[in-house]
Amino acid sequence: MRTTWAMTDICSAPFPFEKAETNASENVAGLVSAAFPAYARILHPAYRRVSEATAAAPAAFAFVRWTTVAKHSGAIAHPAMEWEAISAGQRDPGTPVWDVPPSMGRLPSQEQMVLASVLQDHTSMPERCWFAFAEARGLTVPPDYPRIVTAMGLMIVFRGAVFDAGRTFQHESPNLWWSDDRDWCVASDIDLMATYVGGSLACIEDLLATPRLEAVPAKPDQKVTIDADAVNPPPQQP
Structure with missing residues (x-):
């Protein structure tokens, strides 16, 4: 093919x-x-690095679901959740859940x-x-x-x-x-x-x-924009 x-x-x-x-x-x-x-x-998956790149092989990554990210960040998983809202503040250096966004x-x-x-x-x-x-x-x-x-x-x-x-x-x-x-x-x-x-x-x-x-x-009238998540608060602006 x-x-x-x-x-x-x-x-x-x-x-x-x-x-x-x-x-x-x-x-x-x-x-x-x-x-x-x-x-x-x-929902497009995020990625978590499971092995570093070497001279013989590139780095390896595993898929990470949005529900996993939401659970780790304390956000509420629901059908209209948005990545920016559920991933805010979740990257604890000690226990990383994802390395590459969707x-x-x-x-x-x-x-x-x-x-x-x-x-x-x-x-x-x-x-x-x-x-x-x-x-x-x-x-x-x-x-x-x-x-x-x-x-x-x-x-x-x-x-x-x-x-x-x-x-x-x-x-x-x-x-x-x-x-x-x-x-x-x-x-x-x-x-x-x-x-x-x-x-x-x-x-x-x-x-x-x-x-x-x-x-x-x-739903057909469901918003697809970044502000579609009416459950989780939007990430704080720096």
């Missing part, structure tokens, strides 16, 4: 959802549209493939999916190539099978991908530490029950 997309693979594509709220990227519906009966939020706009490749394995069972067209990459990531693409306009700005699109979700373009992973039958849609906004999925009730239930993913339920 190819692991990257080539410039020649770029194709034109219709916007995924006619009712997508392209001007409302501050909530879940603005990212994946209000067309679905259910939604999930997949990535923005990127679900780790292992989690991406786990997500694809769940989604393949909730579409009649697993061999026909679309993968869009935000040009704002710094992609270098000639102006004459087709693009679509979304809440994340201009995007370059490729077509493939559901497991092509693991393929990268210019070292980036897809920020928006969906099945051709519109049974689900996945959005990893370039400024967010979480990935949002819209789908059927059965699809979202399966995602929430997948141990490898730290997935929580979400």
Whole structure:
């Protein structure tokens, strides 16, 4: 299986959802549209160093869940928690819980493939999916190539099978991908530490029950901005 997309693979594509709220990227519906009966939020893991780099091997890291960080910092874990609120003041040098924060706009490749394995069972067209990459990531693409306009700005699109979700373009992973039958849609906004999925009730239930993913339920009108956490106090400014 190819692991990257080539410039020649770029194709034109219709916007995924006619009712997508392209001007409302501050909530879940603005990212994946209000067309679905259910939604999930997949929290990107933080990382803890488990071994130092040597001449023979790079440093090794383990995934750390947000619930683990919240417990250590004394924050309250809930579906709308935000990283900045739960991680504030948790880095005790004596007992570090995490060393590297969650990535923005990127679900780790292992989690991406786990997500694809769940989604393949909730579409009649697993061999026909679309993968869009935000040009704002710094992609270098000639102006004459087709693009679509979304809440994340201009995007370059490729077509493939559901497991092509693991393929990268210019070292980036897809920020928006969906099945051709519109049974689900996945959005990893370039400024967010979480990935949002819209789908059927059965699809979202399966995602929430997948141990490898730290997935929580979400609502279409739920805010996705840094101030979305109404339970934990925001971190104090220096």
